[in-house]
Structure formats: C-alpha cells, structure tokens
Amino acid sequence: MTRILFVDRDGTLIEEPADFQIDAYEKLRFVPGVIPAMLKLRDEGFEFVIVTNQDGLGTENFPREHFIGPHELMMQVFASQGIRFREVLIDESFPHENKPTRKPGIDLVLHYLRDRSIDLDGSAMVGDRDTDIEFARNLGIRGFKLGPGLESWESIAHALVDAPRTAVVERNTKETRIRVELDLDRSGTADIHTGLGYFDHMLDQIGKHGGFYLALRCDGDLHIDEHHTVEDSALALGQALRQAIGDKRGIGRYGAAAEQADEAGGGSEPLRGGIVLPMDETLARAALDFSGRPYFVFDGVFPREQVGELPTELVTHFFRSLCETAGLNLHLSVRGENAHHMVEASFKAFARALRQAIARQGRELPSTKEAL
Structure with missing residues (x-):
C-alpha cells in the first residue's frame, strides 16, 4: 500500500x-x-x-x-x-x-x-x-x-x-521532581541537570556512549544529601529505558563491554572479545541482559568516599536502582587506583554494553520463551 x-x-x-x-x-x-x-x-x-x-x-x-x-x-x-x-x-x-x-x-x-x-x-x-x-x-x-x-x-x-523508540517519564515525589526524555534511535548532545556536576557528567556518558539522545532534569532535596537525587534519577531512567524498548522485538538483548587499562600503567591483561577501551590505570567490565528479571552484581572497591559531589557508595546504588525499573540483569566490575577513573569507566562500560543490547537487529523476539 x-x-x-x-x-x-x-x-x-x-x-x-x-x-x-x-x-x-x-x-x-x-x-x-x-x-x-x-x-x-x-x-x-x-x-x-x-x-x-x-x-x-x-x-x-x-x-x-x-x-x-x-x-x-x-x-x-x-x-x-x-x-x-x-x-x-x-x-x-x-x-x-x-x-x-x-x-x-x-x-x-x-x-x-x-x-x-x-x-x-x-x-x-x-x-x-x-x-x-x-x-x-x-x-x-x-x-x-x-x-x-x-x-x-x-x-x-x-x-x-526511523520509527523511533522514545519515552518521556516524569517522576514527582516529596523528595525529587524528575523528567527524563529518551530517543534510542537518535544521537545528540545530552541535556542533563541534577545539581550534581560529576553525576551530570556520568549521566552524559550513558547517552554519549550508549548512542542515544538523553535528557534528564532533576530538582532534588540536595539540602539533605545526594541520595534521593541519584536514586530517583536511576529509577526514572530505568523506567524510560523499559518504556522506550517496548516489546523488545528486534533488540540485541545482551551486551558486553570493557574499559581496559593501559598495560604500562595498570599491568592488566588484555580482554578477549567484546569492546575494549583504555582509561589509564583502570579496568571496568560490564555485561547485561534485558531479561526482564532485575539483578545486579558488582565487584570493586573505590579508594575514595567521594568524587566531586557524588559519594562513591551511590554508584552501586544507582545501577541497582536502574536495574530494578529497567528489568536489567547487570554484572559490573572495576579495578584501578583513581576513583574518578573507576567511576567513569564503570558508567562508560555500562553504556557500551547497553548500546549493544538496544541495537536493532530485525523483528524477532530474542527469547526461546517468546516472552521477555
């Protein structure tokens, strides 16, 4: 027709x-x-x-x-x-x-x-x-x-x-007011404002290295602390990802990526398979599955309690919260000496794995169960 x-x-x-x-x-x-x-x-x-x-x-x-x-x-x-x-x-x-x-x-x-x-x-x-x-x-x-x-x-x-996969999610509570916009089939400069500079930088990595347009604005109770802003941003972003992907037909579903240390600096062994990117002395690995069953596994110890305005304990809490609403199974590990590099490498590795998982590969549902 x-x-x-x-x-x-x-x-x-x-x-x-x-x-x-x-x-x-x-x-x-x-x-x-x-x-x-x-x-x-x-x-x-x-x-x-x-x-x-x-x-x-x-x-x-x-x-x-x-x-x-x-x-x-x-x-x-x-x-x-x-x-x-x-x-x-x-x-x-x-x-x-x-x-x-x-x-x-x-x-x-x-x-x-x-x-x-x-x-x-x-x-x-x-x-x-x-x-x-x-x-x-x-x-x-x-x-x-x-x-x-x-x-x-x-x-x-x-x-x-392009039949774009888009989502707009608004999440308003007594602690935060958040709006997230996604377009998984259009790249573009991210528009991030949470009141936490380093956290904005990390969310920017997700959009840039994930290969999609991301806008996230959060007005949170930073006069108390950073917890609610980081947690609720993750929950809203995960909800937007799940909404944009829809019935999951045609997606890659799985993704695996790695940020690799410079061998001279970190002495790490080269990774085999997947995507390998250097970031000084730090090595981060991420593997994920849009299975619909939320599960998060993390391996790593950050040498500092804070990077910029972001407590490093909230890094794992961010990914765990995102997995809950996105329906993601994510395994993330990182080792290194510089906390800034370690956190950033973790976000980049996640974004690169996400990029593979959301890539369109046809119209089939990637599951023998015929349900995801």
Whole structure:
C-alpha cells in the first residue's frame, strides 16, 4: 500500500513572506532541511501531495500569472533533486467563504479516502498552521506542525522513517521532581541537570556512549544529601529505558563491554572479545541482559568516599536502582587506583554494553520463551 505525505506549501516547503503571497521570484526561499528530509522520505517509499490554500488566487490582488512562475520554479528545483509530487491541490477561495475544499476541509482529497491502495494509517500531513493539523485530524492521519520550538523537517523524517523508540517519564515525589526524555534511535548532545556536576557528567556518558539522545532534569532535596537525587534519577531512567524498548522485538538483548587499562600503567591483561577501551590505570567490565528479571552484581572497591559531589557508595546504588525499573540483569566490575577513573569507566562500560543490547537487529523476539 502507498503512504502519502500531504504537505502544505507556504511556510512548509517554501518560506512565507510578510504579505503571505509568493508572487515574485525573489520571494522564493526554501524551508531549511526540506530537501534532505523529503529525499529520506522518498527513499522510504512515501509519495508527496501538495495541499495548499491560496487566498483569492486569480483575482486582481493575486493574479494567476504572478503565482505560476515562482511555483513552477519551486517544482523544478524539487524535481532536479529527485523529488516529484503526485498531485498539487490548490484551493483558491477566501476564508469567509467556508468552502469544503479549503483546509481544514478535506473535499480536495476525498479520492484518497476512496482509494484502497492508500495506507492512511501510515500517511501523514505536514504544515505550519493549526488548520493543517485539523486537516490531518479530519482525514484521519498523523499531523506534524512545523515551526520554531515545534517540529523540524529533520525530526519529521526521523519520526516517519526511523520509527523511533522514545519515552518521556516524569517522576514527582516529596523528595525529587524528575523528567527524563529518551530517543534510542537518535544521537545528540545530552541535556542533563541534577545539581550534581560529576553525576551530570556520568549521566552524559550513558547517552554519549550508549548512542542515544538523553535528557534528564532533576530538582532534588540536595539540602539533605545526594541520595534521593541519584536514586530517583536511576529509577526514572530505568523506567524510560523499559518504556522506550517496548516489546523488545528486534533488540540485541545482551551486551558486553570493557574499559581496559593501559598495560604500562595498570599491568592488566588484555580482554578477549567484546569492546575494549583504555582509561589509564583502570579496568571496568560490564555485561547485561534485558531479561526482564532485575539483578545486579558488582565487584570493586573505590579508594575514595567521594568524587566531586557524588559519594562513591551511590554508584552501586544507582545501577541497582536502574536495574530494578529497567528489568536489567547487570554484572559490573572495576579495578584501578583513581576513583574518578573507576567511576567513569564503570558508567562508560555500562553504556557500551547497553548500546549493544538496544541495537536493532530485525523483528524477532530474542527469547526461546517468546516472552521477555
């Protein structure tokens, strides 16, 4: 079945000028990111249909000949990049006429409702106005509103093509207020704020080396101590991971990684198999399984009670709490001399193992029990 991306024109494909009429060549400007995003969607099998309201097109105030030139140039530019439109549907009425062909009305696209070869569940609408989103709702398809602080063409293509595994978790108690956002299929700079600088740095390692976007903000009772902030952040992050992974079909499930010492500095033996990364005198190993059965095993002794504002006793408590809500079985070991290196290597090793475990490898459920 064919998936259709219905798109508005002005403000969506091309920038809309202050007078709302693109009636001269010099007014033609493409919306940033539109061409690479549409190429990605084209390669995924989407076909494109423009649905646009052009108020009073053909009247004295908006002569048709002024519209045609810039419009045809726009179409030529898209065609030169390999982007072609199945149809261009234009309503020329004014808002006060309330014609059913004018968005959010759907009379211009009724033939797509009748065409059984069209996959409406997989189709979508992109526009820059509320009427575009209402049009999508009337048509029974997914709607994306383009604009600052809303959607970008990059995020729209990502949502439609990559079927991202995302989660938003809010955890609010008398001790902490936490919000976690995850996108396991998009890398990006982590946005971490817990009030504990070194802990922020460690959470940043999880996103960076785990290969996914992570945002975590925590407003905790640091006037008491660090415990609740660290524990509840772990619980919320674990819940978000479990939610984002969903039914676990297609994931690697297992992950194993290691941070290895420099042989000259630590004298450790090279690890065999898995991922090996150096971190001075420290060696950390992590192995995990998204089994749904929480279990945490730790082997190591930190030479200091605190690194920055983070008590080292809370490192193991963090991973244990995360395992509880994520449904993880995690084995973690570390040895070294520098507590900073040891804690950081532990977080990095966990993140690298996690990266393997969440990687998509098809659609099969990785369990002979057919349940995880």
